[in-house]
Structures are given as structure tokens and as C-alpha cells.
Amino acid sequence: MSVEQQTAATEVQATAAAEAQQENSNLLEVRDLKKYFLIRKEWKLVKEKVPVAPAEPAAEQAEGEGEEAAQPEAQPETAESAPEGEGEAPQEAFKTKHKLEYRKTYVKAVDGVSFNIAQGETLGVVGESGCGKSTMGRSILRLLDITAGSVVFDGKDITKMKAAELRKIRPQMQIVFQDPYSSLPPRLPVGEIIGEAVKVHGIVSKSDYRDYIISVMRKCGLQDFYFDRYPHEFSGGQRQRICIARALALKPKFVVCDEPVSALDVSIQAQIVNLLKELQDDMQLTYMFISHDLSVVKHISDRVGVMYLGNFVEMGSKNAIFNSPMHPYTLALLSAVPVPDPHYRVNRIILEGDIPSPANPPKGCKFHTRCSHCMDICKEVAPKFIDYGNGHLCACHLYPQE
Numbered sequence: 231m232s233v234e235q236q237t238a239a240t241e242v243q244a245t246a247a248a249e250a251q252q253e254n255s256n257l258l259e260v261r262d263l264k265k266y267f268l269i270r271k272e273w274k275l276v277k278e279k280v281p282v283a284p285a286e287p288a289a290e291q292a293e294g295e296g297e298e299a300a301q302p303e304a305q306p307e308t309a310e311s312a313p314e315g316e317g318e319a320p321q322e323a324f325k326t327k328h329k330l331e332y333r334k335t336y337v338k339a340v341d342g343v344s345f346n347i348a349q350g351e352t353l354g355v356v357g358e359s360g361c362g363k364s365t366m367g368r369s370i371l372r373l374l375d376i377t378a379g380s381v382v383f384d385g386k387d388i389t390k391m392k393a394a395e396l397r398k399i400r401p402q403m404q405i406v407f408q409d410p411y412s413s414l415p416p417r418l419p420v421g422e423i424i425g426e427a428v429k430v431h432g433i434v435s436k437s438d439y440r441d442y443i444i445s446v447m448r449k450c451g452l453q454d455f456y457f458d459r460y461p462h463e464f465s466g467g468q469r470q471r472i473c474i475a476r477a478l479a480l481k482p483k484f485v486v487c488d489e490p491v492s493a494l495d496v497s498i499q500a501q502i503v504n505l506l507k508e509l510q511d512d513m514q515l516t517y518m519f520i521s522h523d524l525s526v527v528k529h530i531s532d533r534v535g536v537m538y539l540g541n542f543v544e545m546g547s548k549n550a551i552f553n554s555p556m557h558p559y560t561l562a563l564l565s566a567v568p569v570p571d572p573h574y575r576v577n578r579i580i581l582e583g584d585i586p587s588p589a590n591p592p593k594g595c596k597f598h599t600r601c602s603h604c605m606d607i608c609k610e611v612a613p614k615f616i617d618y619g620n621g622h623l624c625a626c627h628l629y630p631q632e
């Protein structure tokens with residue numbers, strides 16, 4: 231083997247090894263995840279066209295025995311206008327029948343999403359209100375029962391786990407909610423709130439319990455004497471720190487941050503986001519960071535996924551999404567971000583109309599009802615979510631579909 235061939239073979243091996251390592255370093259692998267909510271069950275009267283059997287000679291015999299006997303149940307109608315002339319094939323006739331049907335209506339909150347999150351990475355998730363961000367986050371943690379698909383966490387398929395098995399890995403997967411006011415029990419002191427699950431899961435021994443909780447509180451910027459105080463005595467930012475401390479006290483590997491700063495004012499938002507980043511470096515945490523705020527997502531994320539009506543429409547590195555977005559919906563979202571420069575003119579892309587109902591999503595590309603680039607194919611065929619290089623995925627007919 232020549233030196234060039236050997237070098238080429240070594241490069242191929244190195245690439246394969248890097249890919250294999252990337253594969254192995256995925257903490258979370260989500261495949262075709264669906265979460266549908268059943269919102270209505272009803273009996274509905276529906277019309278149905280049924281073919282009428284050709285008239286038999288017996289019908290002639292019935293002549294004279296009363297007109298009703300010779301009449302069909304409903305007046306038949308032909309599929310096409312009656313043919314003229316002899317020798318042509320008889321046209322099939324239909325009659326309309328009514329029948330009762332039992333119908334179930336589902337909200338397709340998450341409609342088949344697939345992605346990976348690598349160990350230590352932050353995946354930002356953005357999208358309009360109601361597009362399914364929270365439902366996806368909760369389904370991944372199995373706080374909601376999923377409709378279909380699989381979630382592999384740290385090499386284990388948690389979608390098939392029984393309750394007892396799931397309970398064991400619960401501490402490793404935590405969530406921080408949007409509203410720091412309603413997500414804390416008002417009758418428990420802060421130390422109890424943070425430590426409750428620590429006791430249940432036996433994270434530390436009884437003798438080390440208080441010291442451990444205080445050390446977690448300090449990490450999250452809470453003072454020691456807060457241990458015996460109650461949630462109503464704290465501001466929104468402090469409460470969110472308590473929520474973060476409660477999640478981190480369980481030594482998790484993966485945390486879903488579901489709009490953790492949306493309810494806070496801007497200066498406190500920055501503190502909490504910086505705290506989350508510091509804790510990530512300190513504890514090698516992996517985050518899914520859900521937010522409406524693109525500037526916050528840009529600050530904290532390594533990769534970003536853009537969701538629309540239950541699916542990702544674009545996903546890629548932070549730089550790819552913010553510097554070279556592909557999907558018209560991403561372009562519209564980015565054009566709405568305020569720029570702190572009075573001389574900079576932004577061409578805002580205004581999306582017409584509301585997000586369609588996830589109970590009855592549009593056919594083809596779900597964004598076609600609001601897209602200024604919509605083509606005929608968009609109304610019929612759903613675009614594939616394709617990698618256009620370096621993990622930059624997009625689902626849009628403006629780009630090659632092969």
C-alpha cells in the first residue's frame with residue numbers, strides 16, 4: 231500500500247471513529263416522538279355514497295303490487311351523466327346513506343420529532359406559543375405518556391421502562407419550569423423544598439443532608455439562612471434560583487429548562503442565564519433550553535432547533551441558525567428580533583394570520599398557510615427534514631429534497 235493510500239485509509243478510520251464517538255457521546259436520542267392529546271369524542275352523522283345493485287327482473291314482477299314496493303330506498307344517482315345510445319357499458323349508480331360514526335379528535339402537539347443532544351451540550355428550542363415546546367420537553371422526561379416514538383437516555387430506552395425502573399433514573403433528568411411563583415409549594419421552607427427529593431432518592435446520608443443542601447444553595451447564589459424561610463418571602467429571581475437548586479440537588483445529567491427566565495425582568499434574566507451556564511461547566515450538565523427569546527437562546531445554546539406546529543422545521547449550530555438561516559419561518563422569527571441600533575433598518579417579515587390549529591394541521595408543509603414562498607407542491611407534500619451539511623437540517627421545498 232502506498233503512503234497516500236495509507237494516509238487516506240487512516241483519515242477514513244479517524245472520521246469513522248469520530249462519528250462513532252459522536253454517536254456514543256449522545257446523552258439523549260429522540261426518534262419520531264409523537265404526543266397527541268385526545269380532546270373530543272363524539273358520535274357524528276356522516277353521509278356515505280354506496281353503489282346500488284343493478285335492477286333485477288324480480289322488480290318487474292313487483293309491478294302492480296303497489297308503487298312503494300318497486301321504489302328503492304333512496305333515489306339513485308349515476309356517477310356520470312347517463313350515456314346516450316345503445317351498446318355502452320351501464321354506469322354504476324349510487325345512493326346516499328346516513329350512518330353514525332364514533333370520532334376522536336386529537337391535538338397533535340408533538341408530531342414526530344427526531345434529534346440528539348450530546349453530553350454537555352445545550353440545545354435551544356424556539357417557536358411560537360402553542361407549537362409544542364413544553365409538551366416535547368415533558369414527553370422526553372416521561373412526565374407525559376407519549377403516543378409513539380422512542381427516547382433513549384444515556385443508552386437506555388426510557389419509553390419502555392416500567393414505573394419502578396423509571397423512578398431510579400428520575401433524579402438524572404430534571405426540569406425547571408417557567409413560573410417560579412406557582413412551581414414552589416408555599417407551605418414548605420426552602421431547605422425542605424430543595425431537599426425533599428434528595429431524601430426520597432437517598433442522594434446523601436442523613437448526617438450530610440443539611441450541609442449538602444446548603445452547599446447546593448450557595449452554588450445557586452442563595453444564602454445559608456434562606457434554608458428556613460418560605461417561598462413568599464422571595465423575589466421572582468430568588469425563587470427561580472430555588473427551583474434551579476431543587477433540580478440540581480439531585481445531581482442530574484440532563485435538565486429541561488422550560489422558559490426559565492420568561493417571567494423575570496431583564497437584569498435578573500441575565501443573572502439566571504449566567505448561573506445556568508456556570509452550573510453547566512461546573513457539573514457537566516446537558517440542557518434543553520426552551521424559550522421565546524432568541525437573544526437568550528443565542529447566548530446559551532450550542533445548537534438551536536426551530537419548531538412549528540409540532541415539528542422541527544430547522545436545526546443546526548447556533549452560528550448556522552443565526553448567520554445563515556434557511557427556513558422561511560426562521561427568517562421571519564429572526565427578523566422580529568429588535569436590534570439596539572437606531573440607524574439599522576430591519577426588513578421585518580410579518581407573518582399573516584395565526585398559527586393553525588394543531589387539531590387540524592394543514593396538509594403538506596404545515597407552514598404553507600403563512601409562507602410568502604409557498605408553491606403548489608407545498609400544499610400537497612410535506613417537505614423532508616434534510617441535513618444540508620454540518621448538521622444544518624431544514625424542511626422546505628425551496629431546497630433539494632433528495
Ligand SMILES: Nc1ncnc2c1ncn2[C@@H]1O[C@H](COP(=O)(O)OP(=O)(O)OP(=O)(O)O)[C@@H](O)[C@H]1O
Binds near residue numbers: 339
Ligand atoms: N393537557 C393538554 N390537553 C390538551 N391539549 C393540550 C394539553 N397540553 C397542551 N396542549 C396543546 O398542545 C399544544 C402545544 O402546547 P405546549 O404547551 O406544548 O406549547 P408551547 O410551545 O410550550 O407554548 P408556550 O410557548 O405558550 O408555552 C397546544 O395547542 C396546547 O393547546
Ligand code: SF4
Binds near residue numbers: 558608625628
Ligand atoms: S415548504 Fe413551501 S410553504 Fe413550506 S416553508 Fe418551504 S416554501 Fe414555505
Ligand SMILES: [Mg+2]
Binds near residue numbers: 363364365488
Ligand atoms: Mg410552553
